[in-house]
Amino acid sequence: MDVDMKVSVGVRRPVEIIVDTWGIPHIYAETVEDAFIAQGFNAARDRLFQIDLWRRRGLGLLSEVLGPDYVERDRAARLFLYRGEMAREWTSYGPDTEAIATSFTSGINAYVDWLDTHPEALPPEFELLGYRPAYWQPDDIVRIRSHGIVHNLLQEVARARVTNVAGLQADLVRQRLQPARQPHLAEGVDLDLPPEILRVFELATQPLVFSGDPRAPLGAAAPSDPTAEGSNNWVVAGSRTTTGRPILASDPHRTYATPSLRYVAHLSAPGLEVIGAGEPALPGVTAGHNGQVAFGFTIFPVDVQDLYVYELDTTDPTRYRYADGWEELRIIAEKIPVKGEPSRQCELAFTRHGPVIHVDQKRHRAYAVRSTWSEPGTAPYLGSLAYLQAQDVAAFRAALRGWGGPGENHVYADVDGAIGWTAAALVPRRPEWDGLLPVPGDGRYEWDGFHASEEFPEILNPAEGFVATANQFNLPEGFPADRHLSYEWPDPARHRRIVEVLSASEPHSLTDSMRLQTDVKSVAAREIVGVLATLHSEEPATASALELLRGWDAVESADSAAAALYEYWISRHLMPAFAEASSGARARSAAAGVVDYTGMRDELLSQPGWEPLMLSTLGAAYAALERLLGKDSGAWRWGDLHRNQQPHPLGFLDPSFEVGPIPVGGSGTTVNAAPYLSDEFVQTIGASFRMVLDVGAWDDSVVINTPGQSGDPRSPHYRDLLESWRRGAYIPLLYSRGAVERHAATRITLEPQE
Secondary structure, eight states, X not given: OOOOEEEEESOSSOEEEEEETTSOEEEEOSSHHHHHHHHHHHHHHHHHHHHHHHHHHHHTOSHHHHOGGGHHHHHHHHHTSOOSOHHHXXXXXXXXXXXXXXXXXXXXXXXXXXXXXXXXXXXXXXXXXXXXXXXXXXXXXXXXXXXXXOOSHHHHHHHHHHHHHHOHHHHHHHOOOSSOOOOOOOTTOOOOOOTTTTHHHHHHHSOOOOOSOTTOTTOSOOOSOGGGOOEEEEEEOGGGBSXXXXXXXXXXXXXXXXXXXXXXXXXXXXXXXXXXXXXXXXSSOSXXXXXXXXXXXXXXXXXXXXXXXXXXXXXXXXXXXXTTEEEEOEEEEEEEEETTEXXXXXXXXXXXXXXXXXXXXXXXXXXXXXXXXGSTTOSXXXXXXXXXXXXXXXXXXXXXXXXXXXXXXXXXXXXXXXXXXXEEOOOBOOSSOOSSSOEESSSSSOOOOXXXXXXXXXXXXXXXXXXXXXXXXXXXXXXXXXXXXXXXOOOTHHHHHHHHHHTSSSOBOHHHHHHHHTOOBOHHHHHHHHHHTTOOOOSHHHHHHHHHHTTOOOBOOTTOHHHHHHHHIIIIIIHHHHHHHHHOHHHHHHTTTOOOHHHHHHHHHHSTTOHXXXXXXXXXXXXXXXXXXXXXXXGOOHHHHOEEXXXXXXXXXXXXXXXXXXXXXXXXXXXXXXXXXTTTOBBOEEOSEEEEEETTOGGGOEEEESSOSOOOTTSTTSSTTHHHHHHTOOEEOOOSHHHHHHTEEEEEEEEEOO
């Protein structure tokens, strides 16, 4: 074990942090307050540059250390800060949240202070960029909202654009609606939206990826389909497992990066005994267990955003029409500090509904976003603090009543054998419309409060012996239509595959859950290849393609030639051709080529007449792959096209920070989710973190977090889990003190200051 490290900080009693062989910190404190101080200290020890950059991005303080190229982005971020009453904000999560945030941030600040006397420990990224880490305020944790997952502004804009050029029916090719409905088109609203309408929103919400080019500091664009952000989870009752105890699995899907979004930690103090993963800039954990209850989550893609369109006064553009008169824009003036220059003055404009993201001077219109981000209690994932001490599923479900955001499917199990699922979110009531298209901001379309937690669906101890969610449409039959929780849902293929496996008659084991989390069999591919099995062609390339796919088991492994052909055909050839044939070239262009995969499959499987299109595009795809990968189709590999990258923000300055590219299998329709951008086949999101819990025999639980727990490139835990993650392997999630001690690698002691 490494030499002990002793640090004097603001704890009341000594705290011990044992870092195990795999980089997971186990924090042992005598008070809950000290446990959260230690968690903040340790988060800074492992992830300081990451959380410092997150804080600056969220608060609009990048220009202060990076210069004037980031002023526009800082202004955008400030538009989406929480600006409501702080007393209501803190109490929305529970009576102890402000105290917990204060302890956590004091721990971060204690580590920043410690660096003053240990400058050699400063992460190298700060030296590369030439600045020092900042101190935190407790409010920083809750004021920043723009990193959270919300729906459906991007979808509203996309739908408006397609509808504007081709009609409402054409947009169903881009995104089918569940339950089926005709989107409400407000009288008087102009769907001809300015091309730059989303720029400010994307500036505020995109992940910060440096390019090295000061003219393009934003990096990659935001995903065009917000429903792509997904996850899997399931819980199996003890009556269906090999252990006789419940098994809970959870693998959230988010954008890959180095370091990863998740961080695994264990907090042990009187009244608090929790282990699992959260985000390193937040106290507590969101997915894990507390020795009594296990819990995991997936996105429940409820609609919590609306785009409002306003008529501006032609004589006074600071006023917009509302009801029978005019209402003043609320203007907030702020100064943005800029490195090497005087501060820049910026003005932030707000309507009664939310921040103004664009003004069309020629047409005298303004556009603003209303979102639950502006409501108390919606700081992403902070609601998890309410359930950390729940002792059974009843208490856990009660704790979810105050959950604000993001919308989540929570699955859970307790040591007494109960299992369940509850959906939770803060979702507005829209009494006059469905939220699918922009609406006028003149007072005709107002939210009428929020849906009560009792209105959300849930399942407790299902007869099937398991429950699973994968972001699919899961509102039960007969769910009241007036609730309007959402109409936009991801492809159900992942959920169908999970249910297919869990429905097997054999008892389910921990190994089975691990195998299922890394499963790359696509039920979507299986269905479409089934259609191809009945087709024939005399055209050489098409005939060769049919032969390659005939008999394929739809397992999209990285070394599969059939998977390479199938995905190349679907994304590069069939989808674009289907979109044009279904809705026309103008609609396809307006939708940027996005096609609802589920809707396309349903059409191809149920409606005759698509065979010529399928054959012609398949032959074209085969010929294109011959040019790209060679004439020998037996040597093609899906992983030669499909790559996973886990970029570091400063990888362009120091390539040694980078992780990837890595050949990977899977697709957007496999449980091991690996959607990609069709222009270059780089994986967009997936499970950087996976967890399988043996409920009650906690030391048998397992986890993985790529590329490693630490964000410091000099740490042995920076990329030590990458190869295990790539192989679909796991590491122990140790819980008992004895097991932790047997695998201790580093011991850190935090002592009270004299």
